[in-house]
Amino acid sequence: MKVLVLYYSQFGNTERIARAVAAVLPEPAHVRVTSLSEVRPADLVGLSWLIVGVPTHFRDVPRVVAKFLNRVPRHGLGGVRVAVFDTRYRMTRWLSGSAAHKLARRVHRLGAALLIPPESFFVVDREGPLAEGEVERATAWGRAVAASLARPTPGRTTFDRWLYLRWVWANGWSELVGLGATVLLGWWIIHSMGAPSSALAVVATGFGAIGAGTALEGVLVGYAQARALRPSLRAVSSGGWIVATALGAGAAWTLGMLPSTAMALVRVPAEAVESPPAWLEGPGQYLLAAGMGMVLGPVLAFPQALVLRRHTRRWAAWIPANALAWALGMPVVFAGVGLVPPGAGAVPVIVTVAATCLVAGLVVGVAHGLVLVRLVATADAAPEIERRAIGQPA
Numbered sequence: 001m002k003v004l005v006l007y008y009s010q011f012g013n014t015e016r017i018a019r020a021v022a023a024v025l026p027e028p029a030h031v032r033v034t035s036l037s038e039v040r041p042a043d044l045v046g047l048s049w050l051i052v053g054v055p056t057h058f059r060d061v062p063r064v065v066a067k068f069l070n071r072v073p074r075h076g077l078g079g080v081r082v083a084v085f086d087t088r089y090r091m092t093r094w095l096s097g098s099a100a101h102k103l104a105r106r107v108h109r110l111g112a113a114l115l116i117p118p119e120s121f122f123v124v125d126r127e128g129p130l131a132e133g134e135v136e137r138a139t140a141w142g143r144a145v146a147a148s149l150a151r152p153t154p155g156r157t158t159f160d161r162w163l164y165l166r167w168v169w170a171n172g173w174s175e176l177v178g179l180g181a182t183v184l185l186g187w188w189i190i191h192s193m194g195a196p197s198s199a200l201a202v203v204a205t206g207f208g209a210i211g212a213g214t215a216l217e218g219v220l221v222g223y224a225q226a227r228a229l230r231p232s233l234r235a236v237s238s239g240g241w242i243v244a245t246a247l248g249a250g251a252a253w254t255l256g257m258l259p260s261t262a263m264a265l266v267r268v269p270a271e272a273v274e275s276p277p278a279w280l281e282g283p284g285q286y287l288l289a290a291g292m293g294m295v296l297g298p299v300l301a302f303p304q305a306l307v308l309r310r311h312t313r314r315w316a317a318w319i320p321a322n323a324l325a326w327a328l329g330m331p332v333v334f335a336g337v338g339l340v341p342p343g344a345g346a347v348p349v350i351v352t353v354a355a356t357c358l359v360a361g362l363v364v365g366v367a368h369g370l371v372l373v374r375l376v377a378t379a380d381a382a383p384e385i386e387r388r389a390i391g392q393p394a
């Protein structure tokens with residue numbers, strides 16, 4: 001095991017923090033603490049752990065550090081587990097800037113796995129000294145670094161079966177309640193008021209469906225998924241995930257409602273609606289459903305993918321995963337809705353819709369869960385990750 005604690009320090013403050021951190025790392029015999037001037041970029045390749053500390057200069061990493069990193073080969077930090085810190089003035093990061101956050105982005109781009117959020121330690125003045133209590137905070141941070149570095153390497157972990165099961169079940173129950181309630185609401189409105197006859201009623205029904213789909217399905221599925229996800233990816237914000245899911249659901253419902261609303265508005269002759277084209281009967285309708293799922297899945301997933309992007313470089317895989325998952329799930333919805341006999345009473349309708357939505361949710365969860373578990377396994381503490389403070393304000 002090769003561990004390097006690398007620092008750049010003009011006035012000695014960053015070096016003091018680096019030494020306090022190094023002092024609490026396990027296996028001191030393998031830990032080398034060194035200044036940037038004593039290493040070459042190639043020395044970083046093949047390390048097990050790398051801890052880098054730099055002062056903040058003009059809101060960024062010092063120029064000499066940036067030049068050094070520019071000479072590290074592309075993907076040169078692949079497989080290296082990294083933690084970064086800076087020293088800076090004690091003020092909101094928005095004003096002072098933070099070299100650690102910039103540094104985190106750079107090492108992330110070089111392939112490093114960042115396992116703990118960047119940290120800042122404060123100086124009283126330009127040349128120091130360190131503010132009171134900062135060395136003790138560095139010791140605490142060093143212990144947190146040691147603990148996070150001792151966890152299994154992301155990407156090489158075994159398949160997280162508990163996350164997968166939580167995920168599948170979360171999708172099942174939330175679609176049962178969220179999609180089920182949306183479909184039943186629509187059924188109840190049409191059942192009690194009849195199909196919309198005026199253009200205004202058609203548009204109002206369309207907006208109603210979109211609103212219900214966003215608020216019921218989007219929010220509930222987002223909530224259930226966030227609950228399933230968070231124990232394995234704590235850095236994901238539940239609120240952010242719920243908002244992203246609701247936005248995606250809103251967009252997908254809007255797109256999904258467009259054809260039927262447009263057809264109702266131009267009043268397609270009744271006989272055309274009553275006798276759909278032959279190809280749409282039987283297997284044709286399932287192909288159409290799968291095609292719809294393939295389009296709506298990515299629309300639904302896009303805002304979520306943007307959330308995942310903060311945590312894993314492979315976030316883009318979330319889009320095709322949802323295309324496939326919904327290409328499988330949408331035919332289930334079509335098949336289930338087709339099982340409701342015309343003129344059926346409330347109980348058979350509720351039971352059939354509930355069972356359909358549950359099965360569709362489980363099918364979708366089984367499919368995109370396989371990708372999600374792998375994405376979570378490759379997630380790291382990228383720079384955007386929330387600050388898990390060791391007593392430090394943001």
Ligand SMILES: Cc1cc2nc3c(=O)[nH]c(=O)nc-3n(C[C@H](O)[C@H](O)[C@H](O)COP(=O)(O)O)c2cc1C
Nearest residue numbers: 009010011012013014055058059087088089096126
């Ligand atoms: C050229 C220069 C630019 C600086 N710019 C910033 C800054 O943008 N934000 C900040 O918080 N501190 C800034 N500082 C203060 C440094 O963060 C401080 O000098 C450093 O933490 C001391 O660490 P050292 O003793 O390891 O060099 C700057 C200091 C220098 C010398």
